[in-house]
Amino acid sequence: MTSGYLDSLSPPAGEALSTALGWTYFVAWSVSFYPQIILNYRRKSVEGLSIDFLVYNVYGFACYAIFNTAFYFSKSIGEEYARRNDGHQSLVRFNDLFFSYHALALSLITFAQSFHYTRSATQASSLIARTFFYFTLAGLALVSMFSSVYNTVYYLSFVKLGCSMVKYVPQAWLNYRRKSTIGWSIHNIILDFTGGLLSFAQLVLDAILSGNVAEALGNPVKFGMGLASIGFDLVFLVQHYVLYTDRYDPLKFETRLRRQGSPPSYGSAENSDADSVQTY
Template structure:
């Protein structure tokens, strides 16, 4: 019986590891299509600047959160004390993914300064308020509470970014009635990663014998559910609602749609978005 249990345990560990690295690959690769698309078009028109700001800020917080939980013994011990002896579920692939994502977010944001964009494509007042208010909150928690609380506050900033970052892009697509400039391959890969991340979290919690442990890592749990919901929305926008693929930054489509060269302009469509 012990042999069977050991075999099942080994299989569960192997399956969890395989799922973890698969979603790591899917999520990691998902950043590249947008970078490539921006490079090919030499333009970021159609891409929300608010989305880029939220993404960069969120992954900076996520990288710091994972670093603290992965390397700090005191943080790990505190987590175990607060969660009935259960170890935290931050793995090496989480750490590697967060820093990889942070670098690619920096590259994408840098493209928005280098390539063509609409005159009103800039970070909204809402995004700036979110940044300053949450950063101020982090400083306050660090000064008046414990380091553990400050680290956990980083996770909630990341979760907040994940909850709101797609809204400006979805609104931009709606106003333009177009998804031109927004890579659908990014969404397909992100959707795959979200499903697998959520599956791994539940699998690990079931294997540990404590299903509530799945809530012990609110970043992974929230990211998985949020990504799935928004990705479905973007897939509907791209494949159902806005199927015209005219791109004014692409010479081939300009020749195809000579009668409608201004379609898909982002002017006056990004500033002020949430």
């Protein structure tokens, strides 16, 4: 889709397309949290899942929720944004707000599972993750003391961006060390990849329709989240489908039944062969 075609769209049509992209990416990204939760529940274990990834997720989405809440509801912050951006309005949409709340809630559930279900003795948050957490909290305290509320809220968006840029690294490294993606849901990645593409597309579309393409950078957290998701998801897809193709997982319910000689039958083609239980 070219900018010339977008320029020819009427404002209602452009807004409708943006809304459709927004809610579609919201669904894809929101649903992407569930496969990992379900996988942890079925395995009764979080082995193979990076604890650092969970810490960055909770911390990042907490910052993102506060950022979106402030930009969506605060009139003073909206006015300040307009003054700094030639009168243009913030590109934070209701779907962004709702997504951040939903993502934070599901990230907290996944994090809680890491305390409830089995994990290996070496699974713990790293010194790097703890340092990032305390360092950025100290930065938040300084910004809130010596700068405006607008800058403080904007600082949170960069914390979230930082979390998005680094949170996948520990999981990719863990997969590499284990030479396996068992315990890490590939369905999460496929949905996350889809959401990243759509989020990026909506942001660029909104900027083009507003007449200021550079405005896409006015929401750096959304811009960065989309790019980070796309890039790292490609890494995970290669790891899962090309590098580490052994899907045997003795912790999975179906696999245990098969080892006992009692293959389950769910009456669907998806579970009609032995390989179907090894798709995570």
